[in-house]
Amino acid sequence: MITDTAPPPQFTHAQIRTIMLGVALAMFLATLDQTIIATALPAVAQDLGGWDEMAWVVTAYLIASTVTTPIYGRLSDLYGRRPVLLVCVCIFVAGSILAALSQSMPWLIAARVVQGLGGGGLRSVAIAVVSDILPPRERGKYQGYLSVTFATANVVGPVLGGVLSDSLSWHYIFWINLPLGALAFGMTWHQLRRLPLPKGKPVIDWLGAALILASTTPLLLGISAVQRTGSWTSPDSLAGFGIGIGFLVALILWEQRAPEPMLPIRLFANSVFALGSLVTLLTSIVMLALILIIPLHYQLLLGLPPGEAGVRLIAMTVGTVAGSFVAGQIITITGRTRIFPIAGCAMATLACALLAMLGLGHSLPVDLGLTLLLGLSFGGQMSPMTVALQNALDPRDAGIGLSCMMFFRLMGGAFGTAALIALLVGRLGDAGFGNGLALFQPHLRASMPPDQVRGMAAALAAAFAHVYWVSAGIMATATLAAFAIREIPLRAK
Structure with a gap:
């Protein structure tokens, strides 16, 4: 069981700037890959076929990155920010390599799921790092930088995806993540070593994690069905919402009694x-x-x-x-x-x-x-x-x-x-x-x-x-x- 952490170390302004650069880069990577694919989708579908599966290239990443966000946040509380963030960078880069090498639409969709599994942690843990290195009074301007990163990536993504797709190939919208991911990994490895790790043996609420996935995934699939059909009452939409709400009730009931809840209801x-x-x-x-x-x-x-x-x-x-x-x-x-x-x-x-x-x-x-x-x-x-x-x-x-x-x-x-x-x-x-x-x-x-x-x-x-x-x-x-x-x-x- 986690008891407490050691007092956080003091960082110089130069160290904080370097850490924030790495954190902002991690967030930029995760947010960029949610939008960079948008303008490249026609080229992807033409190259790989499967026009009817095109929307899943976007949806797969959205679902995987969203449903894992609270899970990574809790794991970083239990194991520390640095190890979780490093694992997420590796998963994200591995997914990017698989996506760049895709030879079929199902392959690309599966690779986007792997990317999303890493991207969910990049965003959530990156924000939490700020709370470890700065007191609340000093966090405003640095959170402002992360918000700027989030907004910029949302807008730059479609533009960059179109440029890379037109001038080089759609594969490069994924290859570009390798040097950026390596830079984010290096900065995280070096600069976050001084962050204290939680004491004691962590207790993982695996059932809570499973219920988070089981509740949010159908809800997002239901939302995706609404976007696809334009109807809130289509069978796919109703099934997704019904299953999601059912597991959501089970999640709330379980987390109220779990000794170390994955999502503390408190x-x-x-x-x-x-x-x-x-x-x-x-x-x-x-x-x-x-x-x-x-x-x-x-x-x-x-x-x-x-x-x-x-x-x-x-x-x-x-x-x-x-x-x-x-x-x-x-x-x-x-x-x-x-x-x-x-x-x-x-x-x-x-x-x-x-x-x-x-x-x-x-x-x-x-x-x-x-x-x-x-x-x-x-x-x-x-x-x-x-x-x-x-x-x-x-x-x-x-x-x-x-x-x-x-x-x-x-x-x-x-x-x-x-x-x-x-x-x-x-x-x-x-x-x-x-x-x-x-x-x-x-x-x-x-x-x-x-x-x-x-x-x-x-x-x-x-x-x-x-x-x-x-x-x-x-x-x-x-x-x-x-x-x-x-x-x-x-x-x-």
């Missing part, structure tokens, strides 16, 4: 953790869904090519990076975190409402201003929420607590993307366009009568407005939850 008795997790979940539902929906709005309603639509999203990325960086610096100076999720959620509510009322495409400055406001609102609360949760948790639960936060962020993104896109398609169906978004492709509109095109455009604009109003409602709920979070002074040690 965490949710901490109001800061419970409310912070809710705010994280709701914010992620909207943020990651709008990252996909806003470019879709530009392409389908305005007829912009994918490249130009992606460029217009840069304002949102810049806002996310700037908001996270500035918030982190202010936290370090003031020691206050509560105001940021309140202000961020309120700003996001306003931005979504303005999108619903004004739409996109009337004016480039207005479009950039609205998306910049969205980015600032999301970025300004990511690192403060992470710091607040770290500060509120017992040090022995730092790894699993932060992994749960990352888990809620990933689950929120997956659920929100499926839910809001399904809502968009459903509104089009209610307006008489039963074939959904396929009708709105530019090459099909060119052959239609002008009156029909205007009717379709009006229906599409109304459908997007409805999605933005729903997003505003979700963020308003997050604002209320953020108001209920109490301020706990940040520890200086």
